[in-house]
Amino acid sequence: MSVVINALSYAHAANVLPALDTVSLALPPGSRTVIVGSNGAGKSTLLQILAGRRLVSTGDVRIKDRDVFRDSPPGVTFLGTEWAMNPVVRGDIVVSHFLDSVGGYRYKERRDQLIDLLDVDLEWRMHQISDGERRRVQLVFGLMAPYDVLLLDEVTVDLDVLVRDDLLRFLKRDSETRGATILYATHIFDGLNYFPTQIAHMAFGRLVTPPTQWPPAAGPELNAEFGSSTLYSVALQWLKEDREHRRELEKNGRRERGARRNETVPSDSETFYKKYDYSH
Template sequence: MPSDDSLLAIDCNDLTFAWRDGDEPVLEGINLQLDRGDCCLLMGANGAGKSTFLRILAGKRLTKTRNCRILGQDVFMNPPGGVVYLGTEWSNNPVVRSDIVVSHFLDSVGGYRHRARRDRLLQILDVDLDWHMHEISDGERRRVQLCMGLMTEWDVLLLDEVTVDLDVLVRADLIDFLKNESQTRGATILYATHIFDGLGEFPNKICHIQLGKTPRALVHWKPNQADLFKVALEWLREDRILRREKEEAKGRMRGPKTDSSYKDAQTFFEKYDYSH
């Protein structure tokens, strides 16, 4: 599709965000434009700002400037319909770990109104409607979340590491489903992940977030044009070198500290002796 502003699914221009006024920005000058039907991977190291960016796009964080739009609408002040955000924090909600049967849980969020898509996803994700939410594994609970979030027809899907708990077969079937949604319905997917196996044919674009910035132009990706894992590895090595340089310039360093206040086991246990 042509990159016309009226057709853009996601349009983010020069986004800068800090947790508090005066703090160093966690996102700075972020730019991302996606057309309808794009499947975009969001790559970056832990702490690069991927999750924060996705939550802003989902309308869950207020920014000072109005420079993020989805389907032509401001993501916070006038959020559009048809946007689904799925993140890892969902599994920490006590409700989804309570003694509720999966069929009742899905019906409580409208599953009965989307029976055909729900049943298709139940098969793809290998979900048992008779499971009790408090008895199943984290991976099975994640499958229920995906079924719940994907059973309505969405226009834009924001995924934040939600496939990390899935086994390789379920994950592969899910990726096929998502790719089909983009091809047949023109749905747009922005997917942050650190697992690149089997994704060589999934994206048509790749966005790199490096220490809160987008250091390179959006990569237009052709199926298996290169080893996706090696591309990610190269970028992450680059990210780590830059991060270490910045930390050293501020007098900070990760890993063991040579000037520790305790040098031996006795000193350590005396310092952290809570028996009294």
């Protein structure tokens, strides 16, 4: 297996609900797994741990049969949304100079393929371009070096639909031809049906549905959960179930979300701001 996790648990702080609770999975080389889950389900935390960005004390996390913390495996690429907000990459630097500074000249053929695919202008200045254009530069930067395991955390969120589709087709070909493993957490499911080899469902820090074949194989026993649904409809149904489950938990003591319509005593902040409200 390319990625193996056994009984992984993680909490951001003491005395809080765990972000991950005894998560286990195994991904073979060449697989492309899409993780479905609502905000706060634990998807980003899982990917960050796989990338070695968060140290854990409970559970075994291995990539290419190497401990990601004690024997860091080569060939692992992590791409997340926070890159575009880094002040370093928002400075006044020409894109061509930026790519050369991070070693683009070492992967010229692959770099140029991505520049064309993502429609990047080498004369862009990083401080003047849009978030979507900056995201395209990030993808060139992150993908130009061949990887064995690619961890994607909502990294297509700023892309227009055409560039996103071209990118996903490139990643699919890359996975098929080189046997690279891709783990992709996203909330954008339209046009994604053809991409994954398997899908997984995370909720409340748990892996509710482990990586499962996609598209579903023929036969009633294998189609029992998915039927002939699209990935979008499966994701929508899972998220609805998660929301209903959370509301049941709230009835049994979990902190409630939403407006507090039953409160008769104003909060401290309401009292304070009313006192200094001069709009009336």
